[in-house]
Amino acid sequence: MSTLVDFPVRPEARPYLDAFAQSTGEPEWLARFRRQGLDRFARQGFPTRRSENWRYLDLQPLERQPLLPGTPGRDLPLPTELLLEGAALRLVFVDACFSPVLSGLSGLPEGVWLGSMRAALAERRELVSTIAVDSGAEHPFAALNAALFADGFVLDIAQGVTLDKPIEIVHLVGDAKASLHTRSLVNLGAGSRATIIETYAGTGRYWRNDFAAWRLGEGAALARVALVEESDEAVHLGEVSATLGAKAKLDGFVLLLGGGTVRHEASVALTGDHAECGINGAFVVAGREEANIVTSIDHAALGGTTSELIKGVAAGRGHGAFQGKITVREGAQQTDARQTSRNLILGRRAVIDTKPELEILADDVKCAHGASVGALDEAALFYLRARGIPSDEARRLLVEGFLREPVEGIADPAIRDHLLRRLSLRLARLEDE
Amino acid sequence: MLQIKNLHARLKDGREILKGIDLTVEAGEVHAIMGPNGSGKSTLAAVLAGRDGYEVTEGSVTYQGRDLLAMPADERAREGVFLAFQYPVEIPGVNNMYFLRAALNAGRRHRGEPELDAGQFLRAVRGKLKLLEISEDLMQRAVNVGFSGGEKKRNEIFQMAMLEPRLAILDETDSGLDIDALRLVARGVNGLRAPDRAIVLITHYQRLLDHIEPDRVHVLQDGRLVQSGDKSLAAELERTGYGAVDAA
Numbered sequence: 317m318s319t320l321v322d323f324p325v326r327p328e329a330r331p332y333l334d335a336f337a338q339s340t341g342e343p344e345w346l347a348r349f350r351r352q353g354l355d356r357f358a359r360q361g362f363p364t365r366r367s368e369n370w371r372y373l374d375l376q377p378l379e380r381q382p383l384l385p386g387t388p389g390r391d392l393p394l395p396t397e398l399l400l401e402g403a404a405l406r407l408v409f410v411d412a413c414f415s416p417v418l419s420g421l422s423g424l425p426e427g428v429w430l431g432s433m434r435a436a437l438a439e440r441r442e443l444v445s446t447i448a449v450d451s452g453a454e455h456p457f458a459a460l461n462a463a464l465f466a467d468g469f470v471l472d473i474a475q476g477v478t479l480d481k482p483i484e485i486v487h488l489v490g491d492a493k494a495s496l497h498t499r500s501l502v503n504l505g506a507g508s509r510a511t512i513i514e515t516y517a518g519t520g521r522y523w524r525n526d527f528a529a530w531r532l533g534e535g536a537a538l539a540r541v542a543l544v545e546e547s548d549e550a551v552h553l554g555e556v557s558a559t560l561g562a563k564a565k566l567d568g569f570v571l572l573l574g575g576g577t578v579r580h581e582a583s584v585a586l587t588g589d590h591a592e593c594g595i596n597g598a599f600v601v602a603g604r605e606e607a608n609i610v611t612s613i614d615h616a617a618l619g620g621t622t623s624e625l626i627k628g629v630a631a632g633r634g635h636g637a638f639q640g641k642i643t644v645r646e647g648a649q650q651t652d653a654r655q656t657s658r659n660l661i662l663g664r665r666a667v668i669d670t671k672p673e674l675e676i677l678a679d680d681v682k683c684a685h686g687a688s689v690g691a692l693d694e695a696a697l698f699y700l701r702a703r704g705i706p707s708d709e710a711r712r713l714l715v716e717g718f719l720r721e722p723v724e725g726i727a728d729p730a731i732r733d734h735l736l737r738r739l740s741l742r743l744a745r746l747e748d749e
Numbered sequence: 750m751l752q753i754k755n756l757h758a759r760l761k762d763g764r765e766i767l768k769g770i771d772l773t774v775e776a777g778e779v780h781a782i783m784g785p786n787g788s789g790k791s792t793l794a795a796v797l798a799g800r801d802g803y804e805v806t807e808g809s810v811t812y813q814g815r816d817l818l819a820m821p822a823d824e825r826a827r828e829g830v831f832l833a834f835q836y837p838v839e840i841p842g843v844n845n846m847y848f849l850r851a852a853l854n855a856g857r858r859h860r861g862e863p864e865l866d867a868g869q870f871l872r873a874v875r876g877k878l879k880l881l882e883i884s885e886d887l888m889q890r891a892v893n894v895g896f897s898g899g900e901k902k903r904n905e906i907f908q909m910a911m912l913e914p915r916l917a918i919l920d921e922t923d924s925g926l927d928i929d930a931l932r933l934v935a936r937g938v939n940g941l942r943a944p945d946r947a948i949v950l951i952t953h954y955q956r957l958l959d960h961i962e963p964d965r966v967h968v969l970q971d972g973r974l975v976q977s978g979d980k981s982l983a984a985e986l987e988r989t990g991y992g993a994v995d996a997a
Contacts, residue, residue: 693838693840694801695838696838696839696840698800698801698822698838699834699837699838699840699892700840700843700848700852701799701821701822701823701826702798702799702800702822702823702826702831702832702834703826703848703849703852703855703908703912704823704826704827704852704855704856704859704912705823705826705848705851705852705855706823706855707821707823709851709855710823713843713847713848713851714840714842714843716842716843717840717841717842717843717891718841718842719842720842721841721842
């Protein structure tokens with residue numbers, strides 16, 4: 317298909333162009349959208365570390381050894397320990413494809429549409445065609461995702477409808493040796509509410525490229541938790557693009573516990589007055605893992621609030637980074653934005669970068685940010701040891717105590733406890749690495 | 750129980766703080782070590798508990814027949830040495846109950862006893878909380894975080910009551926306490942007096958000794974124990990001050 321392209325193609329993008337196959341049976345707008353995405357990616361190629369937004373991540377291994385889109389995998393056994401206990405609504409994707417067998421969607425209330433992107437293309441055509449607008453235009457991998465996405469999920473809730481039960485989305489990969497592109501859409505009508513937990517896990521080598529667009533109408537509330545426990549050979553790039561209407565409330569949380577190279581990016585635009593944006597998260601890196609949390613929050617309307625707490629722990633030769641930008645536009649008076657990045661380094665070869673950034677163009681705002689990187693508190697360590705707790709256990713207690721703070725802020729008790737358990741298990745393994 | 754012989758210790762910067770301490774504490778006894786600021790009281794407590802940052806240059810410490818100084822801090826604690834901190838450390842994110850159960854079970858494992866589960870532990874906790882008038886919700890918070898000064902000190906004694914040490918060293922536990930808190934702390938300590946347990950009270954003032962009657966009182970001055978006696982020595986010090994000892 318590369319013959320379609322009449323501009324210089326970045327060499328690392330070439331294999332993906334060659335692998336691009338026009339899907340048959342897709343609507344014309346989607347075919348066009350895919351081609352536009354492919355063209356954009358071909359022009360941009362992989363971001364380099366010279367690009368400010370990508371400076372902390374090393375993507376060269378992926379550039380050298382491309383992972384092309386794979387064929388749909390077979391169903392895998394569900395890893396029960398990764399599942400939210402008692403979740404009634406569950407969508408499972410295996411190698412980026414929806415698995416009806418593993419999913420359970422019974423008892424959806426009136427006014428809630430939940431299903432795979434493929435099903436939505438048939439049943440929710442008008443809504444889904446708007447994804448061509450929310451395309452993450454400047455993001456090279458969102459462009460590639462547009463070209464190659466296999467499936468994803470769509471949640472569409474009508475005005476005023478509250479979904480009490482959390483929705484669980486499980487993204488599994490079974491040693492795919494391929495790239496897996498998923499694209500999802502969450503559309504919340506005015507005053508509606510939903511809670512989503514998305515879990516990403518797999519085995520072997522693969523590249524996951526996940527893109528999601530969230531649109532929150534006036535007064536809508538979305539709580540979304542992402543739990544990332546990918547394989548240590550995996551590359552995980554997640555990108556969220558969210559728009560908040562007036563008085564809408566977003567509670568985003570991300571817990572990065574595993575994966576060779578993991579980057580989680582959230583771009584949030586507060587376009588309606590008095591919207592609330594909460595972005596919290598934590599990462600743990602060990603071995604040679606890399607994890608980045610990148611957030612970009614754009615206050616474009618009056619009286620919006622942002623509250624952001626990101627904590628990181630790096631052990632072994634792990635490398636973690638947080639890049640957080642908050643922009644307050646000229647008209648966005650009475651914005652109240654707080655951003656905190658706290659980090660703990662365990663071991664001499666671990667590295668953490670943190671880069672908070674505020675850009676304020678309005679004069680009547682409250683903005684604060686803080687960042688720290690430090691070692692374990694020796695006084696606290698001695699206190700625990702002086703009570704008989706062995707050194708290793710004392711260290712683990714302190715690290716866990718450090719990371720629990722953002723997790724404990726999760727409102728849904730079942731999700732909170734689930735994440736605290738996963739965190740504990742991850743830290744128990746940290747000592748061996 | 751505890752024999753300290755000619756103990757010399759210095760800070761990492763080379764300053765010598767302990768300049769030859771000799772002290773023997775037998776099981777069942779309560780000893781008070783009194784002294785002015787800077788005399789080495791807290792250093793003695795820190796060296797006995799195994800805190801980093803001090804170097805023992807001479808002398809020995811034998812605890813229950815073993816070389817105490819050769820044991821890491823956590824092993825000393827599991828062997829029954831308890832230090833009540835002068836400044837209890839705040840540990841955000843670590844739940845008090847969780848922490849204390851980990852500590853208790855570390856000791857039980859060490860002694861080959863079965864660990865307590867959450868229910869058994871809670872029952873054990875409740876009785877002792879009452880003794881020190883500590884509210885249960887304080888236990889659900891992070892270790893010492895948001896505790897008042899008095900609550901922190903009572904929490905130290907509560908931990909001591911839970912861990913049931915053989916040798917308890919209380920480093921200025923009375924400092925910063927009002928009279929009601931002092932009484933509570935004293936009640937807690939007195940409740941722990943036992944024939945198989947030794948208690949060392951380190952204090953600047955005599956007032957704690959009005960509530961906990963020591964068997965022996967020692968005066969620490971410039972890194973040495975310069976005077977020892979029975980409880981009347983404490984009262985004398987209160988009258989005359991440490992200056993008089995210096996002159997003597």
